[in-house]
Amino acid sequence: MxxxxxxxxxxxxxxxxxxxxxxxxxxxxxxxxxxxxxxxxxxxxxxxxxxxxxxxxxxxxxxxxxxxxxxxxxxxxxxxxxxxxxxxxxxxxxxxxxxxxxxxxxxxxxxxxxxxxxxxxxxxxxxxxxxxxxxxxQAMTVTGTVTDQDNIPLGGVSVVIKGSSKGVSSSFDGQYEIEASEGDILVFSYIGFASSEVSLTQEKVINVTMKPSSMDLNEVVVTATGVRRKVEMGNSITNLNVADDVKQRPISNVSDLLQGQATGVQISSSGGATGMGSRIRVRGSNSASLSNEPVIYVDGILINNEANSISFETGGQSPSRLNDINPEDIESIEIIKGPSAATLYGSIAANGVIRITTKKGKQGEPRWSAFLESGLVENVTTYPKNYQALDAAGNPGFNFEAAEGTFVPSTVNSFQPLNDPRTSPFRTGQSYGGGLSVSGGSEVLTYFLSGNITDGEGVLPVNNIKRTNFRGNFGVKITDDLKVNLTTGYTNSNLELPLNDNFALALMSQGLNGTSTIDVNNGWGEFTPDELFTIDTRQRINRFTSGLELLWQPSEKLNFRASGGLDFTSRWDSQFFPTGEAPAFLNYDEGARFSNRFNDFVYTLDMVGTYKTDLWEGINSRTSLGAQYLQNLSQGTFTTGLQLVAGSNSIAGAAVTQSNEQTIESRTIGVFLEEQIGFNDKLFVTGAVRVDRGSSFGASFNSVVYPKISASWLISEEEFFNNSDKSLISSLRLRGAWGSSGVQPGTNDALRFFNPIAATLDGQSVTGVTIGSVGNSGLSPELSTEVEFGFDAKLLSDKIGFEMTYFNKRTEDALIFRQLPLSLGVGEGRFENLGSVKNSGIEIALNTRIIETDKFFFGIDFVGSFIDNELKELGQDIQPIIFGQQRHVEGYPLGGYWDETYTFSDANGDGFIGQDEVQVGETGYLGTPFATTDISFTPTLSFFENQFVLRGLLNYRGGQKLYNNTGAWRNGNSNNRELNDPDASLADQARAVASKFLGTNAGYIEYASFWRLREISLTYNAPSTFSSKLGFNRISLTLSGQNLGVWTDYSGLDPEISSEGQANFTTEEFLSQPPVRSWKARLNLSF
CATH class of the missing domain: 3.55.50.30 (Phage tail protein beta-alpha-beta fold)
Structure with a gap:
């Protein structure tokens, strides 16, 4: 202007x-x-x-x-x-x-x-x-190029003449052109980068390098009511701009993008098999019975985020539908962490909301990007050997017998077929990938199109994945007031899974339950890898996600947004045991085939209108009114064929067949109102309320109300703050929020229903029903209410960004299963709203730019979370819920480890522990399986004018324990070191005796704190002069590694794995395949 x-x-x-x-x-x-x-x-x-x-x-x-x-x-x-x-x-x-x-x-x-x-x-x-x-x-035309510190062109940078509304945006290659006058000040701004101002002289070419912002208060986030400035929000919301992460980090899936990047978010890998999912927790676990996974939105469309997405036995590991999303297509990820922030998302959002925004086209000439990558994965675990102690006559015996004087060890044999190169089934897996994308458009139409192919091998021959992704995003400007956005994504994948963990036919169990010499069955247990690898276990996915958004702004004060979409997943789980080749287990060697098919539909419809006006001078109002409709529909068919014809995998020729089907459907509708008052663009007060009604609610429970209030105060802009010296405190914002959201019961938890069955009566087949559930007409959603407050600060001329948040979250009406007397004839029991769970903690984020010159940069980003979890109430007359070594007990963390404690002493000093030298005490709480401390350091070093960029990710997790069930199980099989090796420590011998003879596994519930070097990457950005000679705008090459080292006192295979994968609470290492190490080389091209 x-x-x-x-x-x-x-x-x-x-x-x-x-x-x-x-x-x-x-x-x-x-x-x-x-x-x-x-x-x-x-x-x-x-x-x-x-x-x-x-x-x-x-x-x-x-x-x-x-x-x-x-x-x-x-x-x-x-x-x-x-x-x-x-x-x-x-x-x-x-x-x-x-x-x-x-x-x-x-x-x-x-x-x-x-x-x-x-x-x-x-x-x-x-x-x-x-x-x-x-x-x-006189006016002059100013041109130039906007890049980041890695010399990567930045498209979509806002270039505005200060004090006016006149401005342009940089094109896909970072170039801009604007008419201005000498003396004007150009302001360059872009999300995630510090704003830059340039005063114009007679120079007509101005190139600008944008520097990362430690905290940009003008950064925008996507909320349920639309796009808002972060400075207006009273909640802590993490916004990750990840578009370049896939180019510079060893990223394979969305979980990798999130790992170590956000406070309050813990990603736990389930194991080392390719294609497996991870367990995600946002600010702890809220529910003892329902899922604790966050919900996922992609471009405003709710998607299927089913954990444990497999329908038959694989041992514990399972894929995740979150990882169907192509990381290459993602522009940014927002993490809405708690109920106070997620109020307007209603009865699905108490566990947090992750909003993924995919890349969109920008006005300008077509911009092409391509990449090629190749990688290796390798097993880096040395598995514990199988032991057998022998006396001088060759008779076997054990350390506890030596303590009793009945055995004198002479030699100890040990062997592990998983380690020995003569017998090990592990390979160096190879992975390949490539992709091409183009974006651009005109004032009327913008587009982003992409296609990617991934072909990856695991370290086992029966672990492979092939995935193809396509995406097309379009924006159409129909009039100045009306715009339409269309997003579409398609995924096709074929995953071959190994059998692992707690399964008799798992490779790990056969190796870890093997013999102490290679002479017997090559050191394996009952079955060899050749037999196990005949089992073909696969999952095929065809997934289509599409959304349509209409934006109408009839005036500057009023705007409307309507969006709708569908996430459709067709899944086929298939498992085949070939006749005469498969292991002789449960008669599977006679041939067996399991074929299960699912069609999952997730429908989303959102409508919201927002009216903005000035109430008085310096006071403005923003009012939003909206509604949301969600529907989930899952249809499944299950087919089993036993005793197959030799050479055939068809169920049609099976001697015994079984079939079943299921349909699960839920619907939720909600309306919400939000009012925000802004005072002089410094203080923002927001109040909101949402009312929900859901099909999974009890019939006599009408609706649930979720209120919210928050405030954000940019106190550093107040006159009384006396912040004349901006070099010390550039900005300071105080914020606080209180609000609630929920998690609705399972689809059938409130219903009284019957299960149809086929039965035999007097020798004849008849149909009938059994009581599936007695139901609960008063069942309501779990209600999580949270208060949080904190501050955001920029210090030392923006060289340091510091954020700190305290939160206290209480979940009431938690669903607890009450067992009913079997004499009632109404099934085992029903869910009731009885429990209460508390999570509280502190989150800290620190972003630093320690050294910053034109030729050199060094900075460290730090995120830390310190979380305490406690089950406050289980409900009257409800006994502690016990599952394995874990329990839900009032006054302790959910899923805590419990067992009888013990003490020991080597009374006679002979170096052996006998049964009479171990004393068992009372059952007690031993620890939580979830880390109470989770901190990550991400150092970044760039040199030679940003031609080289070195980056790492170091993670520490502490305060948790892990049940080493692998060790306990091997102890039961008597082939472990603790029972056989005279040189085993007294503590190890004592825990083995306590477990084998005295019934307590407390010694195998170990501290599992660890440091892990998750990533290192080195990126070379070729000079623009070199790239242009080859016809490219940019060329870069990245070499990276993942899982490069772990430091821990945990004695098992790995302190982070869990045999139950994405299970809600069950956490143990049980014959689990540990994480693998990966290396990757990637070439990025822009033209």
């Missing part, structure tokens, strides 16, 4: 001599009688509703050759007016605009000067006198 006298009067480029000549000509022209000839010939049409006078003037300057000079007038250019004219003269339009003001105007050729009423611009008025401070400069 040209609002000062120093703005341009001409649009041609002239040299210094021409400027001087033009100045004298102007002075002469202003001595003449004002001429209205031009204005009399110009016809203007305009239709603007509730627009500021400044924006009306801006529109006149854009659509005509007139410049309007009003800086020295008293006109209130912020006043809103409506203008609707058709083909009128400029003087008629100006009279209409200024009709109710005390300001008049005069037109001098293409210059409109505003004057106080009663004053005139006389013939002696010189050009300089129009603005005594400065003679207006």
């Amino acid at each position: 040209k609002n000062t006298l120093c703005k341009r009067y001409f649009t041609i480029k002239i040299d210094l001599k021409m400027k001087i000549t033009a100045l004298f000509l102007l002075l002469a022209l202003f001595q003449l009688q004002a001429s209205n000839t031009y204005s009399q010939k110009s016809n203007i049409s305009m239709n603007m509703k509730e627009a500021t006078i400044a924006s009306v003037f801006d529109e006149i300057e854009k659509t005509t050759d007139f410049n309007i000079l009003y800086k020295n007038s008293s006109l209130d250019v912020g006043k809103r007016i409506s203008v609707n004219v058709d083909k009128v003269k400029i003087n008629e339009l100006m009279e209409l605009i200024l009709k109710e003001t005390n300001v008049s105007f005069e037109i001098r050729r293409k210059l409109i000067v505003l004057l106080e009423n009663g004053k005139k611009l006389n013939s002696g008025t010189s050009q300089a006198s129009l603005n005594p401070s400065k003679i207006p400069e």
Whole structure:
């Protein structure tokens, strides 16, 4: 917006001599009688509703050759007016605009000067006198390129003339072009980067390097009511701009993108098999019975995030539907952490919300990006050997027998077929990938198209994945007021899974239950890898996700958004045991086939309208009213064939067949209202409420209400803060919020229903029913209420960004299963709203730019979470819930480990522990399986003018324990070191005796704190001169590694794995395949 006298009067480029000549000509022209000839010939049409006078003037300057000079007038250019004219003269339009003001105007050729009423611009008025401070400069075209510190072009950077609304956006290759005048200040801003200002001289080429922002208060986030500035939010919301992470980090899936990047978010890998999912927790576990996984939205569409997405026995590991999403297509990820932030998401959001935004097209020429990558995965675990102690005569015996004097060890045999290269089934897996994308568009249509292929091998021959992803995102500007966005994504994958963990046919169990020499069955247990690898276990996915969004803004004050979408997943789980080849287990060697098919539909419909207005000077209001409809539908068929024809995998030829089907459906509808009041763009107070009704609620439970209130105060902008020295505290924001959201019961938890069955009566097949559930008509959602407060600060001239948040979350009406007497004949029991769970903690994020020059950069990002979990109530007359070594007990963390404690002593000093030297105590709490401390360091080092970028990710987790059931199980099989090796420590011998003879596994519940070097990457960014010679805008090469080291006192295979994969609470290492190490090389091209 040209609002000062120093703005341009001409649009041609002239040299210094021409400027001087033009100045004298102007002075002469202003001595003449004002001429209205031009204005009399110009016809203007305009239709603007509730627009500021400044924006009306801006529109006149854009659509005509007139410049309007009003800086020295008293006109209130912020006043809103409506203008609707058709083909009128400029003087008629100006009279209409200024009709109710005390300001008049005069037109001098293409210059409109505003004057106080009663004053005139006389013939002696010189050009300089129009603005005594400065003679207006001629306009010039400023061009340049905007890049980040790695010399990567940044598209979509806002370039605005300070003090005006005139601006442009950089194109896909970072280039921009803007008309400006000498003395103007250009402001460059982009999400995730610190704003940059450049004062214009006579230089017409301005290249700008954007620096990462430690905390950008003007950063925007996507909320349930639309796009909002982060400074307005009273909640802690993490916004991850991950578009470049896939180019510079060893990223295979969405879980990798999240690992170590956000406070309060813990990603637990389930094992080392390719294609497996991870367990995600956001601010702890809220429910003892329902899922604790966050919900996922992609481009505003709720998607299927089913954990444990497998329908038959694989031992514990399972894929996750979250990892169907292609990381290459993701622009940003927002993590809405707690109920106070997720109120407007209603009865599905108490565990947190993860909003994924995919890449969109930007106006400009087509921008192409391509990548090629290749990688290796390798097993780095040394598995514990199988032991057997022998006396001098070759008779076997054990350490506890030596303690009793009945055995004298002479030799100890040990062997492990998983380690020995002669027998080990492990391979070095290879992975390949490639992709191509293009984006661009016009003012009317923008597009982003991409395609990717992934082909990856695991370290076992029966572990492979092939995945293809396509995406097409389109934006259409129908009118200035109406826009439509269409997003579509398609995934096809074929995953071959190994059998692992707690399964008799798992490779790990056969190796860890093997013999102490290679002479017997090559060291394996009952079955060899050749037999196990005949089992074919696969999952095939065809997934289509599409959303349509309509944005209508009839005025500057009012806007509407309506969106709808579908996430459809077709899943086929297949497992085949070939006749005569498969292991002789449960008669599977006679041939067996399991074929289960699922069609999952997730429908989303959102509508919201927002009205913004100024209440008084400096006080504005934002009111949003909306509604949401969600529907989940899952249809499954289960087919089993036993005793197959040799050489066939068809169920049609099976001697025994079984079939079943299921349909699960739930619906939720909610309405919400939100009101935000802003005070001088410093203090923002927000109140909201959402009301939900769901099909899974009890019949007599009507609806649930979720309230919220929050405040955000940019206190550093207040006068009393006396923050004149911005170099110490650049900005300081205080924030706080209170609110609630929920998790609804399972689809059938509230229903009374019957299960149809086929039975045999008097030798004949008959049909009948059994009671499936007695139901609970009063069942309601679990209600989580949270209070949080914290602050965000920029320190030392933005070199340090510091965020800190305290939260306290209480879940009431938690669903607990109450067992009913079997004599009632109504099934085992029902769910009731009985429990209460508390989570509290502190989150800290620190972003630093320690050294920053044109040629060198070093900074460290730190995120830390410290969380305490406690089950406050189970409900009256409810006994502790026991599952394996874990329990839900009031006053302790959910899923805590419990067992009898023990003590020991080597009374006679012979170096062996016997049964009588171990004493068992009372059952007690031993620890939590979830880390109470989770911190990550991400150092970044760039040098040689950002041509080389070195980055790492170091993670520490502490305060947790892990049940080493692998050790306990091997102890039961008597082939472990503790029972056989005389050199085993006394503590190890004692835990083995306690487990084998005294019934307590407390010794195998170990501290599992660890440090893990999760990632290291080195990126080379080729100079632009070199890239351009090859026809590219950018070339970069990244070498990276993942899982490069772990430091821990845990004695098992790995302190992070769990045999139950994504299970809600069950956490143990039980014959689990540990994480593997991966290496990757990636070539990125932009053109």
